[in-house]
Amino acid sequence: MAEAHQAVAFQFTVSPDGIDLHLCHEALRQVYLSGLHSWKKRFIRFKNGVMTGVYPGSPGGFMVVVVSYMSYNKYKQLDPSLGLIEKLGQHLPISQYMSTDSQRIVGGVLVGTGLWVSIIMIMRNVLKSLLSWHGWMQTRHGSVSWSTRLWMLLVKIFSGRKPMLYSFQNSLPRLPVPSVRDTCKRYLESVRPLMDDKQFERMKGLAEDFEKNLGPRVQWYLKLKSWWASNYVSDWWEEYIYLRGRGPIMDFLYVFPTHIQAARAGNAIHAIMLYRRKLDRAQIKPIYLLTNKVPLCSAQWERMFNTSRVPGLMLLHTIPMCSSQYERMFNTSRVPGVDTDTLQHMNESKHIVVYHKGRFFKVWMFYDGRLLLPREIEQQMERILADKSEPLPGEEKLAALTAGDRTPWAKARDAYFGRGKNKQSLDAIEKAAFFVSLDDTEQRYDLDNKIQSLDRYAKSLLHGQWYDKSFNLIVYKNGTMGLNAEHSWADAPIIGHLWEHVLSMDPIKLGYSEDGHCRGELHPSMPGPQRLQWDIPAECQETIEHSLTVAKSLADDVDCHIIPFDEFGKGLIKKCRTSPDAFIQIALQLAHYRDKGKFCLTYEASMTRLFREGRTETVRSCTVESCDFVRSMIRDETTEERLRLLKVAAAKHQNMYRLAMTGQGIDRHLFCLYVISKYLGEDSPFLKEVLSEPWRLSTSQTPLQQVELFDLVKHPEYVSAGGGFGPVADDGYGVSYIIVGEDLINFHISSKHSSPETDSHRFGSNIRQAMLDMLDLFQLDKKATK
CATH class of the missing domain: 3.30.559.70 (Choline/Carnitine o-acyltransferase, domain 2)
Known part of the structure; x- marks a missing residue:
């Protein structure tokens, strides 16, 4: 056993002559190697911290700036610092022990260092300003404006050379705080298809009251936090929302x-x-919005454009994303x-x-x-x-403590696992x-x-x-x-x-x-x-059994269903000149209406990692436009009209995703306004009602990011089923999907057996049929024949 092996590594005996130590040479060797490994790791971390801290500068750049500055000063006999070098040299604590030439050298190094730091700060702030501009998202299919070309060139220039994983952290812009008016307006727009006229007018009144009275006050505090903190959402979102689920x-x-x-x-x-x-x-390459030939998140570029055949290669390794989440x-x-x-x-x-x-x-x-x-x-x-x-x-069942209710686990941890x-x-x-x-x-x-x-x-x-x-x-x-x-x-x-x-x-x-x-x-x-x-005492075993019962009940209630949808994939959707993500989201709306006979508040996760410490934002995929399309599929409409409404709905979805990615989403803003209202002891009927609305359809895409690692054309067998998650609402669905290559989309569907309204297999059948029905609208077979 390992314990026995370790015990004989160090032995001693006590005798009248003193203590006789017996040290195992192998043990000493392992101690030495372990220490050596630790010190190497500390040195690498220190070096990486320095490299990241001065990026887009570098130690080599420091030498170039300082040596060039000193050479210019010496050979040109000019002092660009206007006497600062000489003054710094004279006022050093040890200047009285130095010659005049030594004072000038030290003063020159200090001025050169200041110049080098100034250049770094200028480059960093210029890059931050450039990355705050999102006009490139408006690029239309097949064309790139001169302003976008110039922007890309400047980003490349100010991004430095050979960045490491965390190099861009200090250059990423802060997540902007939307105005209360814009958030309220977009919220009302998002719930319009889910409410009748009377309900909508009531909610409109609550929103207007909040916008005029409490809204400006809590917005002021939120603005203050956004100036002080790296990200005004992430810490609160992690504390109140994320510390659950898997x-x-x-x-x-x-x-x-x-x-x-x-x-x-x-x-x-x-x-x-x-x-x-x-x-x-920090040897992992920085995470960019686009990597190697296709979008970083498999369809996140396609979500914003009609097709992936945009000038994406021009944006290759251009737009960095936040890497802070990798640290933990x-x-x-x-x-x-x-x-x-x-x-x-x-x-x-x-x-x-x-x-x-x-x-x-x-x-x-x-x-x-x-x-x-x-x-x-x-x-x-x-x-x-x-x-x-x-x-x-x-x-045997100890791990059940981590799967059950958190409070009993916390109390048991303090009582039985503290010594x-x-x-x-x-x-x-x-x-x-x-x-x-x-x-x-x-x-x-x-x-x-x-x-x-x-x-x-x-x-x-x-x-x-x-x-x-x-x-x-x-x-x-x-x-x-x-x-x-x-x-x-x-x-x-x-x-x-x-x-x-x-x-x-x-x-x-x-x-x-x-x-x-x-x-x-x-x-x-x-x-x-x-x-x-x-x-583990008997009392703790009783807590374990209770947690196991809770966890087993939750797990048994989950109705999981996976669909490898191989009838077509993003390759055929792109031929329709439609965003694959928008296509799938609208198909989910159609499937849900056929499944339940009604629309529901729909959550789609989008990322906000274009900003420092950004995580996610919500795209409310159930829109007036998507509902109009779904109704056209239920009613006896012409193919041309259905196709027109589908394209309008897809364009709307792309615009909403664009807003969410650029910090103009509404749900994180509303959440933070609610948190501040609670800190202030204020009660807002508007915010309370908004945050209590259930997400009966929660969706997300599992991105295939490092496509260069898998040649799915030559080896189509190297495909993964992707990942999934449970439903958010007891009577709702959770849908995760991964777009794999050109011809496969895997859907993970979850719901609860205990709900009489849901059935994951039934919903899966509706998704499959919705995808096929929508593709038929484009009549690709007829176009191919022509």
Whole structure:
């Protein structure tokens, strides 16, 4: 066992002659290598901090500026500083011990440094001003205005060379605060199709009263916060909204690299740790709105334009996005509180925790001063799988505490996990890089049983994890795997970026031997995993059982359904000269009306990462225009009229998405106004009613970001099912979709069995039919014949 191996590394005996120490040379070697690794990591972080802090400047630029300035001063016999160099040299604390030439050199270096810092600040602020302009979003298909071309050139010039992941953070603009009048106006416009005349007039009166009376006052405080804070939304949104919820992401659909559970875990864990190392060293490229040939978020550019065939290459690596969410991807846990949870992030973690058959194991990820190789990690997983020990009392279902109500978990944590072995074991979990579950069941996409196998697979990712960790890697008995992410620390594209890296590394770059094991050799003397120890009293076990009942009830109530929609994809939608995202959103409106016979308030997540610390904003996809189109599909309208209304609705959706991306959305603004009103002790009937409205259709797209990692033309089998989430309202639907390549769209649909109004399979059928009916309007077959 690992404990025994560590114990013999250091021994001593006490005798009349004193204390005789016996030190193990291997132990000393491991201490030295561990310390060396830590100091290297500290140096890299320090260097990256300096490089990011002075960007778009650089140490090389500093030398050029200072040396050029000193050379000009010396050889031209001119002093551009108008005597400042000489004065600085004379007034240095140690000037009396320096010669006149030395004083001039030091003074020149100080003036050159000031000039270098001034140049950096000017470039940074000019870039911030340039990135605050969003006129490029108005670019029409096939043309780019001269103003946009000039803007792109200036952004390129002031963006510097070789940026790192966090280089642009200080140059990103702040999220603007919309006016109260504009927000109220757009809100009323968004709810008009959902209210009759009497309801609308009442809501209009509440909005006008708020706009005239309380609105200006709370807006003043919000403006003040926007000047002081990096982002006026993110901290409140995280505290009051995001510290709940989680969603799973799935494996490849058609590729099964190995059937050996330990081997799949070995490659996946190694790939994740490689990603963390690149993240720590800021070696991940900055995240741009457009990357390599297509939009960063798969359809986020297409959401704004009629087609992806816009001059996107001209904007390649031009528009940076905020990278702050990447900071808490690893070594992060959500800590329960009686009133509110908090996020605990560690700067360094050298281990992971693995769960198998009710037992928890601590597994070190480094040995001999290096990261474990895939075969060595597989070796550790094999040891865990071979361990026949039984779970300790209360250990098997312990993770249920993180899945149930937060208050009982917070109280139990304080009462039973604050000292002794329970505290040590809980610390090991909460301070781990991430959590791994070796599941004892088998999950796989079965071509002979597509719907049921995918539904089971998706639902299995909702069970049995330590949900407080930033993410859980789940590896099933047959080698299939998935990811379950906690939502508070980041949004879906961030964890999706990691998952794409893992899927590209696993079968393609790391690979497996012919017998299915990881490549490489076993380690002859590596210590094994350490079993975590618990002493859980009966009272705590009762809390665990209660949390398990709550969690099981919630999980069992979720009705998951996945549709691999392969009748057509974005390739055919683009031929219709329509935004794929707008097309899908309008199809969801049509499907929902056919499913329930009514319209509902619809949430679509858009990103605001064009701004510093930006996260998401809401696009209210149910509009007057989309409702007009849906009614035309229900009524006996001509194809031409339906097509006209569809294009009007798509244009409206694109404009709304554009507003949301550029900080002109309404929901985050209304939320912050509500928070301030509560701090002021003011009661606003308007804000209270707005924030109490249920989102009965909540939608989001899982973006495929690093398309350069997957050649889906040559290898169409390398497609993932994407990710999903649960419904927001008890009587509503949650729909996530991923646009994969040109010919496949995967839909994740969720609802609750307990609601008599919803049925995920029925809604899935309505989505499929709506997509086909809308495509028929464009009559592409007839156009192709002509």
